[in-house]
Amino acid sequence: MTETEALRDRALTTLITARDRTTLLTSCVEDPDLTAQHSPLMSPLVWDLAHIGNQEEQWLLRAVGGREAMRPEIDSLYDAFEHPRAERPTLPLLPPAEARLYAAEVRGRVLDLLESTAFHGSRLTEAGFAFGMIAQHEQQHDETMLITHQLRTGPQALTAPDPKPAPLFTGPSEVLVPGGSFTMGTSDEPWALDNERPAHRREVASFYIDTTPVSNGAYQAFIEDGGYQDERWWTAAGWAHIRKNSIHAPLFWRRDGKQWLRRRFGVTEVVPPDEPVVHVCWYEADAYARWAGRRLPTEAEWEKAARHDPAGNRSTRYPWGDADPAPEHANLGQRHLRPAPVGSYPEGESPLGVRQLIGDVWEWTASDFLPYPGFVAFPYKEYSEVFFGPEYKVLRGGSFAVDPVACRGTFRNWDYPIRRQIFSGFRTARSEAV
Structure with missing residues (x-):
């Protein structure tokens, strides 16, 4: 051919x-x-x-x-x-x-x-x-x-098989990403969109990042500890937002006695503790990270964790290498209608051992949506350029609802920090102690 x-x-x-x-x-x-x-x-x-x-x-x-x-x-x-x-x-x-x-x-x-x-x-x-x-x-x-x-309300209209059950993840809770420069973005991915370009060197100090996304079970601990009632964990804008809108849990959750239920595509079910938390806004992700004594990773940190291969000192297309995503790598393409349990897809982990960086849930980062050095709008300004600024926060990695054609290690998504209807979750990070 x-x-x-x-x-x-x-x-x-x-x-x-x-x-x-x-x-x-x-x-x-x-x-x-x-x-x-x-x-x-x-x-x-x-x-x-x-x-x-x-x-x-x-x-x-x-x-x-x-x-x-x-x-x-x-x-x-x-x-x-x-x-x-x-x-x-x-x-x-x-x-x-x-x-x-x-x-x-x-x-x-x-x-x-x-x-x-x-x-x-x-x-x-x-x-x-x-x-x-x-x-x-x-x-x-x-x-x-x-x-x-x-x-939408009403009976279930879509069905899909659940992800395969995964053994309880017993690996390390966090991974050290060594400091130094790496190549961020791309200049040679043929179908990359304008905000992913151009490739450029970015310096990142050493930091630790969660091995897996934050789970429902971990997030419930934040709720039960009064996280939504404690102003200490919230930015001023976040605190005002959750107070004004009476937010006490992720979207689609409700308490039933001692357990939490959620509505998922027309079906009500017990919230599975081992799945990544989904339908949280940036303010909620940021508050959880503060409560946990951590923070959200910057966009550059997230991409270095997802693409940097220390052995070859290069940036790969995906955490697992340069090969296009396959079912064993990540939960993509609406094959399932839910995230896979945390710790799934060992074949998709990065060289440093970070899992589920692609697929399952979009991950909020600490960064505003801004152009890379040398950015040129193409083929029209309304795709990216009109959104640049502090009003939008960057999400990375894709979700179970994202097709592989629209998901790469360089792919950038963005939304308002109040948005919760999107398939958004997060993982946390911390700076290496000096």
Whole structure:
């Protein structure tokens, strides 16, 4: 297989995988659930469906293929910056059948275009970047739609097998990451997005990081110790936020006598103590870390723990090396609808012995979302540049809801520190004693 054939095959596979998932997420409920807004934080599912098709049309058929616009009158309806999520149900959106037909027609034309596209000549087509960008965009909206499924009330609509049970993790609770410089970000990952670029050297002092994400059981100890009632552990903004919103536990949790229950995709169950805690905001993660006498890792610390290989003195694509993720490495791709127990996936650990850095839960870091030195927006400022600043905190590593195409050791996610509906957890760190 030639390099061009391999790129074309990769693009085709990732586009099909994304569309199969979109179809699952939009066909498992009836039309009223597609057009309803299940939370003011989220779009109606039918908006996401047509938005996916519209972005694909704009960037592949128009920008790459030079084709005439199919439905120019709907561009503004599906512009994420023109219409906040809370107001999208009031727009004259395409009804479900029409949205499905539009997305399918766009995809059919894109597959024809893929057969004739040369993967060189422009930054958009180099190494199939535009096709990879659109596959990642669709998978990101698939994760968003899965969040909407978690927020919707009513009977269970999605099912998936649980992760394999894992033996109780008895390894060290933390790992020392030696100080020194390492290469952060990337300049040669062909489908990396603009905020992951360029590769640059970053100096990091020695620090310790949790071997696994913080578990539900560990987080319950924080709750039982009065963590939500003790102002000492919270930033001023965090304390004001939890007081104002009467937050006393992770989202979807409720106490039933002496035990905690949670709602997960329409099913109520006992909170499993050995799973990573999920649906906590940055303020909660930060408060837990303070209570534990620790702190959240910086983004640079997280990436060094995930990518630095001391033996080769180099940065790898993933904690386990350069190979693409496989099922034995990480919990990705909505294969499961929950995190795996802490300590799972020993084959996915880093050279230093840190586990579950990829998959299971997005991990809050201490860092604001800022550009790397030499950052250049591409192909549009609205993907990253407009979000840079102290309003957003960085999350790393992906979750069980993230597809491998949209998850790398360099991949950066960001959100407001109050967000809890996302599949977010964390691990803690501490500086090495001097």
